[in-house]
Amino acid sequence: xxxxxxxALIISLALILSSAAAAKTSASSKSGKTTKHHSSAKxxxxxxxxxxxxxxxxxxxxxxxxxIQQALIRDHYLSGEPxxxxxxxxxxxxxxxxxxxxxxxKVVPDSRALIKLGLGPSQSNLLNPDTAAVAxxxxxxxxx
Numbered sequence: 001x002x003x004x005x006x007x008a009l010i011i012s013l014a015l016i017l018s019s020a021a022a023a024k025t026s027a028s029s030k031s032g033k034t035t036k037h038h039s040s041a042k043x044x045x046x047x048x049x050x051x052x053x054x055x056x057x058x059x060x061x062x063x064x065x066x067x068i069q070q071a072l073i074r075d076h077y078l079s080g081e082p083x084x085x086x087x088x089x090x091x092x093x094x095x096x097x098x099x100x101x102x103x104x105x106k107v108v109p110d111s112r113a114l115i116k117l118g119l120g121p122s123q124s125n126l127l128n129p130d131t132a133a134v135a136x137x138x139x140x141x142x143x144x
Contacts, residue, residue, distance in 0.1 A: 060086055071117035
């Protein structure tokens with residue numbers, strides 16, 4: 001008989017403790033509180049995602065846009081005077097240039113389009129500029 005009373009007492013205590021723990025969990029989830037570990041992990045993920053987006057060049061400067069427009073006008077993809085603003089006409093001219101060369105048209109300007117317009121990376125620091133493999137040299141050879 002003692003054994004059954006002791007077992008019943010242990011089971012009763014276990015039920016009381018588990019129901020108290022369940023009530024505490026339910027109350028904390030209703031209040032919207034999370035543990036410090038979860039909220040800091042969530043915060044750091046958002047912070048790293050945001051910092052990744054803010055790195056690198058965010059837009060084309062007006063000086064660079066003017067250079068692009070001058071090259072597009074020179075090559076008859078754009079008419080008028082350079083404004084320094086990446087407007088719809090400039091984007092459309094870049095899309096046309098990229099389409100004619102079989103390049104993607106979603107990212108304007110494409111690096112290959114800039115190189116074709118003569119606006120690629122500076123070659124002033126090349127050690128051997130006469131023998132360096134650059135896009136302009138390769139395209140001249142294929143046209144011969």
